[in-house]
Amino acid sequence: MSQSLSSLFEVSIDFDQSHLFFPTIVITLIALMALWIVAANAKQWVARVRSGELRLSPFNEHADKFRFFGTLVLVIVYFWSMDAVGQLFPNTGMGFLLTSIPFMLLLSLLYVHGITSRVLLGIGLNSIIAPVAAWYLLGQLFAISLP
Numbered sequence: 001m002s003q004s005l006s007s008l009f010e011v012s013i014d015f016d017q018s019h020l021f022f023p024t025i026v027i028t029l030i031a032l033m034a035l036w037i038v039a040a041n042a043k044q045w046v047a048r049v050r051s052g053e054l055r056l057s058p059f060n061e062h063a064d065k066f067r068f069f070g071t072l073v074l075v076i077v078y079f080w081s082m083d084a085v086g087q088l089f090p091n092t093g094m095g096f097l098l099t100s101i102p103f104m105l106l107l108s109l110l111y112v113h114g115i116t117s118r119v120l121l122g123i124g125l126n127s128i129i130a131p132v133a134a135w136y137l138l139g140q141l142f143a144i145s146l147p
Contacts, residue, residue, distance in 0.1 A: 070110050078103040086147040093139035093146035100131035 048054035059065060078099055086095025105127035112119060138144040 067110055071107065074103060074107055074110070082147045091145065093135050096139070096146040097131055097135040100134070101127050104130060 045054065049056060082095045082099045084095075085098050089095065089098075105123060108123040108127065109115075112123065135146065139146045
């Protein structure tokens with residue numbers, strides 16, 4: 001009896017899979033909310049499409065396709081390079097740090113209007129300070145593993 005009762009207080013963690021716990025919960029919740037939104041608005045959307053008020057085109061004529069596709073390319077390169085750099089410096093968070101700085105710089109430059117020296121200084125400082133602060137806080141202070 002006491003042997004089975006003591007097993008209730010034992011916790012075993014599979015560290016190869018433990019990092020997938022919260023992302024799985026978040027993805028499931030996002031998918032459920034997306035289904036809820038579609039189900040709640042499906043009748044209105046179908047009616048608007050049939051009346052011609054709403055088009056099913058992914059872009060309107062004023063869409064900024066350069067920034068959209070630029071962002072997609074930057075995000076894909078960011079995640080790929082984060083893994084590649086992380087493999088060079090395992091378990092240090094350098095993959096996150098060394099790829100986040102240029103990613104933030106390029107993404108900010110992609111979306112900025114009216115480039116001046118003051119704006120460039122702000123973008124440059126933010127691109128360095130924010131990733132270093134996140135790396136230090138998460139990776140060093142709280143010992144959260146970063147890529």
